[in-house]
Amino acid sequence: TIGFGFIGASDIAKHKMLAAIRNTPDCEVVSVYSSNLERGRAYAAETQIPHAASSLEDLLANPAVHAVYISTTNELHHAQTLAAAQAGKHVLCEKPLAMSQLEAQTMLDACREAGVVLATNHHLRNAHAHQAMRDLIANGAIGKPIAARVFHAVYLRESLQGWRLDKPEAGGGVVLDIVVHDVDTLRFVLQAEPTEVISLSQQFGMSAGSVEDGSMAVFRFDNGVIAQVHTAFTVPYAGNGFEVHGTDGSLIAKNVMHPAAQPEVLLRTANSEQRLELAANEVYSLGVARFIAAIQGTGKPAASGEDGLWSLASALACLESAHTGQKVAISV
Ligand code: NDP
Structure with a gap:
């Protein structure tokens, strides 16, 4: 045991x-x-x-x-x-x-x-939906990936409205909290590494001090993909999604950034729209x-220490970009 x-x-x-x-x-x-x-x-x-x-x-x-x-x-x-x-x-x-x-x-x-x-x-990389998207992309189902969009704006439930909102010294803020997951999922699905990021962050009344409660970022990956990532603690009704658009098709997924939700993944190509049959699975x-x-x-671990290092490096670069207004390179 x-x-x-x-x-x-x-x-x-x-x-x-x-x-x-x-x-x-x-x-x-x-x-x-x-x-x-x-x-x-x-x-x-x-x-x-x-x-x-x-x-x-x-x-x-x-x-x-x-x-x-x-x-x-x-x-x-x-x-x-x-x-x-x-x-x-x-x-x-x-x-x-x-x-x-x-x-x-x-x-x-x-x-x-x-x-x-x-x-x-x-x-999130343990979810059948993300694994299916990764495999479809690797097998050429959407041709060459061009761009990705991650919709991951949530409303932080009241019981969690503590250190995340006002303690930069404890690693508060939506970027360290959620962008890390999104970058990890993008790396996993695209099988590519982020190289640079540009971002804006927002404080919309929930967080305090220097901590952001909303962020929009664009990451570039080493396979040429640019990926737009929206995260927030303040948005109650947006729903969530993950899309990858390629030369020959698009993968459009909803309800895949929350572990318990019923995922919906659509593969759209020139002649067809195919809904993937996927059950929610116990990702933890x-x-x-x-x-x-x-x-x-x-x-091997599903996500290694090195994977954690990559997602952290990407989130820190995203924060630096928001603070400086400059594009920031990501390297590990
Ligand atoms: P909590 O706020 O619940 O817990 C964090 C620490 O706060 C605890 O270790 C505890 O300190 C202290 N604490 C918690 N509740 C109380 C209380 N009622 N009174 C006093 N102190 C309290 O944090 P989360 O569980 O939301 O997050 C913890 C970590 O997990 C973070 O790193 C977060 O990023 C991560 N996380 C990851 C998720 C994932 O899906 N991978 C999802 C959610 C969080 P002590 O132990 O000293 O008592």
Whole structure:
């Protein structure tokens, strides 16, 4: 059995990852660490996690913990990953991996040197819809891809209206929160790397200080594709979508940027419009299963540390572009 330690008594850990781990054979969550022991104990009791650790060291010293899932606020991921690697624990880390590329690179290096797996919890690439689009594009179904459009503006639910809106030091803002997922999904579907970005950001009354609550960005990829990405915390009714347009066809997907929704994917070519039959699938469980396979040496993580580094680098470049008004190069 692979024992997980939760680093961070978070919403996502409680509402998504706990079930994802419990649904995976031979996996269980054995301990949770919160910076507030009382809160940790209450969280453990509510979620039926057997142990609340009194410190990070306490959690990492537990021999029943083989892997950690880190879902604290973003500025903490770096130091917590380094500590976990040093303790010989495999790391499934939330996005964005860190606050800077240098920090993320240090995490990759530390995990490699310690011989532990580092995975990034980019869940959307586990969706059947994105996998189907990737395969169709790779097989030439739309000819040569020209452009992509990602619609990922949401309304941040009230229970999450905390650090994301007013804590730049915790990695708040829609770009580090959502653009990372969109870039990861574009990289996965297009099988190409982003090379540069230009963006504008917005503050429309929800976020405070220097934190943005809306962003529109255009990324260029190394296969020539330009991709438009709209993200927001403030838009209740837009719905979401992901489109790739090529020389011989278009893939037009709706409801594919939210894991629980029923996806709709349309392939339109000169002579036909084909609706793909796709069921919504459990994307977080698939991520856990791939992480476990990587630990056991039988596979690779769905999204690796390097994938997390790419999405972070792209989001940081997007932020820099919004601040400077200049196009910013992306390199890893
Ligand atoms: P939360 O705000 O729920 O949790 C973040 C931290 O805030 C926790 O570690 C906890 O600190 C503290 N906290 C949470 N609730 C309370 C409370 N009621 N009182 C006091 N402190 C509290 O964050 P999310 O779950 O929304 O996000 C956590 C991470 O996961 C982020 O990195 C985010 O980007 C990522 N995420 C990823 C998603 C994905 O699909 N891959 C989806 C959502 C989030 P402590 O642990 O010290 O108690």
